[in-house]
Amino acid sequence: MKYRTVFPILLLLLSSASPVAAKSAIPAEPVQPIVPHKVTDPARVELGKKLWFEPRLSRSGFISCNSCHNLSMGGSDNIKTSIGDKWQQGGINSPTVLNSSLNFVQFWDGRAKDLKEQAHGPIANPVEMAFSHSLAVDTLQSIPEYVAEFRKVFRTDRLTIDEITLAIAAFEETLVTPNARFDKWLRGDRKAIDAQELRGYQLFKSAGCVACHSGTNLGGTSFQKMGLVAPYKTGNPSEGRAAVTGKDADRFSFKVPTLRNVALTYPYFHDGEAATLTEAVDVMGRLQLGRTFTAEENADIVAFLHTLTGDQPRLVLPILPASRDNTPRPKPFE
Amino acid sequence: MKYRTVFPILLLLLSSASPVAAKSAIPAEPVQPIVPHKVTDPARVELGKKLWFEPRLSRSGFISCNSCHNLSMGGSDNIKTSIGDKWQQGGINSPTVLNSSLNFVQFWDGRAKDLKEQAHGPIANPVEMAFSHSLAVDTLQSIPEYVAEFRKVFRTDRLTIDEITLAIAAFEETLVTPNARFDKWLRGDRKAIDAQELRGYQLFKSAGCVACHSGTNLGGTSFQKMGLVAPYKTGNPSEGRAAVTGKDADRFSFKVPTLRNVALTYPYFHDGEAATLTEAVDVMGRLQLGRTFTAEENADIVAFLHTLTGDQPRLVLPILPASRDNTPRPKPFE
Numbered sequence: 001m002k003y004r005t006v007f008p009i010l011l012l013l014l015s016s017a018s019p020v021a022a023k024s025a026i027p028a029e030p031v032q033p034i035v036p037h038k039v040t041d042p043a044r045v046e047l048g049k050k051l052w053f054e055p056r057l058s059r060s061g062f063i064s065c066n067s068c069h070n071l072s073m074g075g076s077d078n079i080k081t082s083i084g085d086k087w088q089q090g091g092i093n094s095p096t097v098l099n100s101s102l103n104f105v106q107f108w109d110g111r112a113k114d115l116k117e118q119a120h121g122p123i124a125n126p127v128e129m130a131f132s133h134s135l136a137v138d139t140l141q142s143i144p145e146y147v148a149e150f151r152k153v154f155r156t157d158r159l160t161i162d163e164i165t166l167a168i169a170a171f172e173e174t175l176v177t178p179n180a181r182f183d184k185w186l187r188g189d190r191k192a193i194d195a196q197e198l199r200g201y202q203l204f205k206s207a208g209c210v211a212c213h214s215g216t217n218l219g220g221t222s223f224q225k226m227g228l229v230a231p232y233k234t235g236n237p238s239e240g241r242a243a244v245t246g247k248d249a250d251r252f253s254f255k256v257p258t259l260r261n262v263a264l265t266y267p268y269f270h271d272g273e274a275a276t277l278t279e280a281v282d283v284m285g286r287l288q289l290g291r292t293f294t295a296e297e298n299a300d301i302v303a304f305l306h307t308l309t310g311d312q313p314r315l316v317l318p319i320l321p322a323s324r325d326n327t328p329r330p331k332p333f334e
Numbered sequence: 335m336k337y338r339t340v341f342p343i344l345l346l347l348l349s350s351a352s353p354v355a356a357k358s359a360i361p362a363e364p365v366q367p368i369v370p371h372k373v374t375d376p377a378r379v380e381l382g383k384k385l386w387f388e389p390r391l392s393r394s395g396f397i398s399c400n401s402c403h404n405l406s407m408g409g410s411d412n413i414k415t416s417i418g419d420k421w422q423q424g425g426i427n428s429p430t431v432l433n434s435s436l437n438f439v440q441f442w443d444g445r446a447k448d449l450k451e452q453a454h455g456p457i458a459n460p461v462e463m464a465f466s467h468s469l470a471v472d473t474l475q476s477i478p479e480y481v482a483e484f485r486k487v488f489r490t491d492r493l494t495i496d497e498i499t500l501a502i503a504a505f506e507e508t509l510v511t512p513n514a515r516f517d518k519w520l521r522g523d524r525k526a527i528d529a530q531e532l533r534g535y536q537l538f539k540s541a542g543c544v545a546c547h548s549g550t551n552l553g554g555t556s557f558q559k560m561g562l563v564a565p566y567k568t569g570n571p572s573e574g575r576a577a578v579t580g581k582d583a584d585r586f587s588f589k590v591p592t593l594r595n596v597a598l599t600y601p602y603f604h605d606g607e608a609a610t611l612t613e614a615v616d617v618m619g620r621l622q623l624g625r626t627f628t629a630e631e632n633a634d635i636v637a638f639l640h641t642l643t644g645d646q647p648r649l650v651l652p653i654l655p656a657s658r659d660n661t662p663r664p665k666p667f668e
Contacts (some may be wrong), residue, residue, distance in 0.1 A: 087421035
């Protein structure tokens with residue numbers, strides 16, 4: 001019964017497609033190119049950019065969003081786990097902010113449903129920025145230039161943490177990285193990647209990496225257990241998704257990270273214990289796929305992964321408005 | 335004998351000056367406007383900019399020049415004394431990098447003769463970036479994009495700390511802030527500052543502030559004792575110039591800081607103990623000039639000081655080249 005309905009429609013679609021369109025159509029690949037972000041509210045994005053670089057959202061006045069998601073370094077900090085207030089060691093590797101809008105949930109354990117909810121976390125986390133939402137609000141509310149910007153963007157004179165995180169999220173949505181060589185290849189430029197890189201992609205598909213690392217973000221669309229075929233040994237105490245669901249079955253289940261810009265976002269895994277792509281590919285092969293890649297296979301996949309580096313955000317560093325005499329002062333050493 | 339020679343020349347000069355030129359001439363003021371910096375070697379500046387934002391010049395991989403001389407915040411960190419490696423507390427307030435090329439020497443105690451020599455300090459200072467010059471060199475030398483840039487700029491394949499600090503200094507030289515409202519007034523735009531600001535400037539001159547805070551940078555041209563008329567009480571152990579000269583007479587003698595962008599570079603003094611301009615002006619009046627400014631006088635001077643904020647550097651955030659597998663890894667927690 002069902003096929004009778006579908007079949008004529010398919011035939012109709014095929015017959016209406018011109019030969020030219022059929023020829024230039026993108027082949028069905030499990031990875032899709034990034035579409036550049038269109039800014040609909042530039043004032044909101046500009047405010048969010050200031051807040052992104054704003055160390056006065058931390059207790060110390062020293063740590064901003066950009067400290068651990070450094071936009072000069074692939075939106076990450078390139079250390080195993082981050083440095084927080086008073087040099088406390090973070091519990092988990094800072095994921096890149098680049099293309100994070102393409103993830104289905106935020107944080108390694110998916111505890112935030114979107115970027116806005118995510119932005120609530122670090123400001124008040126005692127191991128990270130160690131501030132409080134109310135102090136963050138008081139700080140910004142004491143600075144007339146911020147008050148004017150929030151009024152312009154949100155039409156309110158009394159800002160709250162929600163407007164702060166909405167603005168940060170709006171800025172983060174702009175941080176996509178289109179035009180990776182691999183995306184050019186996906187769009188039909190056969191010369192955009194070389195023979196080794198193509199071999200790497202074919203192996204990436206045939207070996208099964210693509211089962212989790214697919215879609216526009218090559219990841220960020222599911223949770224998966226770290227150590228699926230063989231157990232992953234780590235000193236890192238993170239439990240993954242189980243910390244959210246309370247289910248034992250979710251232990252060591254983490255959000256599959258994006259592979260976009262992965263050549264820039266070392267070290268790898270939730271504990272940052274893989275220093276190089278070579279090491280990461282080897283561990284993934286053995287523990288997730290039950291396959292030991294040869295040195296040549298590994299090198300091919302690594303070569304492919306290097307084609308995923310896209311255009312990095314081109315940002316003019318914001319000038320932050322000065323504190324006023326009544327602005328709460330940072331407390332770096334108290 | 336001497337006057338006989340000079341006088342005819344003076345008369346000659348006066349007679350040759352046209353009435354128009356005489357009318358538009360800048361009146362003789364003890365402060366001169368900033369001349370915008372002309373870049374002669376853009377590749378060197380661009381390399382220096384990367385190094386300025388480069389946390390891999392620190393042991394932790396977390397601290398860059400910009401951490402304590404934040405170009406979003408007046409080239410300073412807006413805390414009393416800086417946060418260094420492992421959250422160590424710096425000994426002295428981070429001076430602004432803005433217009434630092436106009437200072438006669440660098441550091442509060444003048445121990446570096448120029449910006450290049452200054453840049454040697456923080457990288458290897460165990461309380462600051464806590465790295466070593468040789469590790470800094472090894473790190474950059476392992477990254478092909480850096481090697482190529484150093485080759486292009488310095489025509490050498492073996493970079494040393496000297497090329498690193500030369501590039502950083504070249505970038506810092508661009509960080510001047512022209513077009514302050516006060517500079518516009520100096521150039522003849524009588525409406526650039528208002529009546530209160532002008533009163534403040536006149537008091538700034540007549541009260542004697544200008545004795546030290548003069549020239550293009552309103553400071554940065556001499557050492558002066560902190561607590562000239564009455565002793566300055568502080569818990570900060572910095573000895574000032576005496577640490578360089580070994581002379582007891584130089585105790586508490588510090589380089590007079592620039593007042594350019596002073597509204598952005600709070601808190602004030604070498605110990606950062608003055609939180610506001612009002613407080614700083616009050617202390618300076620009493621301890622350096624033996625004069626207690628009335629609230630109105632203080633407000634006038636503070637209003638004048640706000641006219642010294644110039645155009646802040648407009649910088650595109652650099653994208654730093656990725657570490658390679660053989661690049662030394664940061665050690666934030668060891």
